[in-house]
Amino acid sequence: MRRYEAVVIGASAGGLDALKALFTGLPDDFPLPIAAVLHLHRNTKDELITLMQRDIRLTVKYAQDKEKIKKGVLYIAPPDYHLLVEDDKTFSLSVDEHVNYSRPSIDVLFESAADAFRGHIIGIILTGANKDGSMGLKRIKARGGTAIVENPRSAQFPDMPLAAISETEVDYILDVNEITCKIDELVGAL
Amino acid sequence: MDYYDSEDNENLEIELLLEAINAKYGYDFKSYARASIKRRIRHRMSIAGIKKITEIIERVIYDRAFFIELLGDFSISTTEMFRDPDFFQAMRKDVFPALQCLPFIKVWVAGCSTGEEVYSIGIMLKEENLYDKAMIYATDYSDKSLSAAKEGVFSIKSVKKYAANYTDAGGIQSFSNYFTAKADSAVIDPSLRQNMVFSIHNLASDGVFGEMNIILCRNVLIYFNRGLQNKVFGLFTESLEDGGYLCLGSKETIRLSNFSDNYDEVLKDEKIYRRNIRPVSYSQKINGNTAVTPEFVTKGGELIRDMKSKIDELDCLIRGESGKDSV
Ligand SMILES: C[S@@+](CC[C@H](N)C(=O)[O-])C[C@H]1O[C@@H](n2cnc3c(N)ncnc32)[C@H](O)[C@@H]1O
Numbered sequence: 001m002r003r004y005e006a007v008v009i010g011a012s013a014g015g016l017d018a019l020k021a022l023f024t025g026l027p028d029d030f031p032l033p034i035a036a037v038l039h040l041h042r043n044t045k046d047e048l049i050t051l052m053q054r055d056i057r058l059t060v061k062y063a064q065d066k067e068k069i070k071k072g073v074l075y076i077a078p079p080d081y082h083l084l085v086e087d088d089k090t091f092s093l094s095v096d097e098h099v100n101y102s103r104p105s106i107d108v109l110f111e112s113a114a115d116a117f118r119g120h121i122i123g124i125i126l127t128g129a130n131k132d133g134s135m136g137l138k139r140i141k142a143r144g145g146t147a148i149v150e151n152p153r154s155a156q157f158p159d160m161p162l163a164a165i166s167e168t169e170v171d172y173i174l175d176v177n178e179i180t181c182k183i184d185e186l187v188g189a190l
Numbered sequence: 191m192d193y194y195d196s197e198d199n200e201n202l203e204i205e206l207l208l209e210a211i212n213a214k215y216g217y218d219f220k221s222y223a224r225a226s227i228k229r230r231i232r233h234r235m236s237i238a239g240i241k242k243i244t245e246i247i248e249r250v251i252y253d254r255a256f257f258i259e260l261l262g263d264f265s266i267s268t269t270e271m272f273r274d275p276d277f278f279q280a281m282r283k284d285v286f287p288a289l290q291c292l293p294f295i296k297v298w299v300a301g302c303s304t305g306e307e308v309y310s311i312g313i314m315l316k317e318e319n320l321y322d323k324a325m326i327y328a329t330d331y332s333d334k335s336l337s338a339a340k341e342g343v344f345s346i347k348s349v350k351k352y353a354a355n356y357t358d359a360g361g362i363q364s365f366s367n368y369f370t371a372k373a374d375s376a377v378i379d380p381s382l383r384q385n386m387v388f389s390i391h392n393l394a395s396d397g398v399f400g401e402m403n404i405i406l407c408r409n410v411l412i413y414f415n416r417g418l419q420n421k422v423f424g425l426f427t428e429s430l431e432d433g434g435y436l437c438l439g440s441k442e443t444i445r446l447s448n449f450s451d452n453y454d455e456v457l458k459d460e461k462i463y464r465r466n467i468r469p470v471s472y473s474q475k476i477n478g479n480t481a482v483t484p485e486f487v488t489k490g491g492e493l494i495r496d497m498k499s500k501i502d503e504l505d506c507l508i509r510g511e512s513g514k515d516s517v
Pocket of ligand 1: 391408
């Protein structure tokens with residue numbers, strides 16, 4: 001079995017730039033699915049995806065309810081919905097209450113993905129001004145997955161990386177461009 | 191025991207728990223999206239200080255009060271008045287005008303939670319002068335939510351938030367006119383309730399609600415797996431009049447289901463669909479052995495639709511005339 005079956009990412013304030021920086025270097029035939037939670041305003045329009053797609057070679061789309069998860073696609077959690085991964089590797093959406101004042105919440109995606117992929121995932125926490133994602137990253141580690149956190153010193157907002165680092169023994173603390181290389185190295189994408 | 195075993199055990203335990211709930215209390219959660227159910231169970235375990243799901247099974251079987259609590263955990267009641275204002279605006283602009291000529295309008299709000307959505311529709315029907323000939327059936331499987339819906343009492347704070355939604359949805363009245371203040375809450379105008387019926391209905395196990403012109407079921411189906419979604423779409427398809435409208439949540443679609451062909455798109459982004467004439471699969475044969483060709487059905491459907499709209503037109507004309515006379 002593959003060591004890794006998916007990559008999950010959480011980003012908050014400053015996250016759009018960080019995501020772009022992270023993905024500019026990844027090829028469009030990246031061999032794994034990627035799911036990301038960005039703390040977007042609930043009224044964010046669909047044009048966001050078009051905008052992101054300009055800088056990212058992978059296909060970018062909002063994750064749809066009950067959609068089968070495919071490799072080489074960057075799925076973004078739609079605004080105002082939690083994104084969860086089911087055991088049969090499909091997505092579910094929910095309007096459950098906010099977690100860490102957030103919907104979508106990074107914890108919700110990470111915890112469900114850790115279960116569904118049985119730990120065969122890489123979890124990445126990027127810039128942000130809150131604590132969302134730290135419990136999810138902890139679950140990923142506990143299940144045998146790999147935890148990467150953006151270097152709080154170079155992150156636009158250090159709080160979220162710091163919270164993740166204090167909650168969990170993470171595997172790598174790196175600048176954004178180094179994270180891209182690390183993903184390549186772990187997954188063998190290039 | 192490594193975490194693989196424990197995870198398999200956890201899945202097995204959840205399966206048994208849901209089985210027990212179904213057998214004992216008749217609530218079927220087996221076909222709900224599992225990841226969210228798992229979160230709710232874990233949440234309850236951490237609150238109640240329970241270590242193993244097996245212990246929950248025992249509690250659920252012997253302790254009804256505990257089950258009611260768990261049922262509350264499973265019933266996500268998140269709702270708002272005029273949630274997704276664009277949707278309500280579209281209803282006002284693109285759906286309601288088509289209802290003007292109907293003698294009677296039947297609306298089913300399935301999974302109505304604590305009533306916010308029902309009253310939103312009620313307000314709009316009123317503003318478009320359709321309320322008096324409308325009947326709104328509001329259903330949910332949670333009697334707790336349903337009693338709150340009947341009460342129609344909301345916090346002042348949330349009503350303030352809803353006021354902004356109402357305006358975004360094209361509302362032109364003063365939103366506060368629909369409420370009276372009582373202590374620190376807002377009570378909905380009871381006249382809105384005149385043509386509303388609230389009743390318990392479980393989409394997973396209960397039957398058809400007949401001859402609806404509009405069905406709203408928003409942010410309920412995301413909680414179901416594909417199999418149960420399909421079943422419920424079947425239920426809606428049976429319950430809708432030909433030409434009736436099906437309105438889903440902004441992230442829900444009929445297109446992944448077996449009933450996709452039964453619906454035309456009215457507005458893609460607002461998830462408003464229109465039930466079309468029944469296709470071949472429903473009526474395989476006519477007059478003994480004559481097999482019905484698809485062309486036959488399409489053509490027949492078109493003819494019927496044409497005639498229906500001509501009759502509607504006539505009806506409308508006649509009404510329009512007599513309407514004027516009586517003023
Ligand atoms: C997230 S709320 C959505 C409320 C409302 N439709 C809206 O969009 O604002 C989901 C509702 O579906 C109800 N529900 C869940 N499963 C149901 C079932 N099997 N039958 C009927 N209602 C159900 C819940 O009790 C809850 O009130």
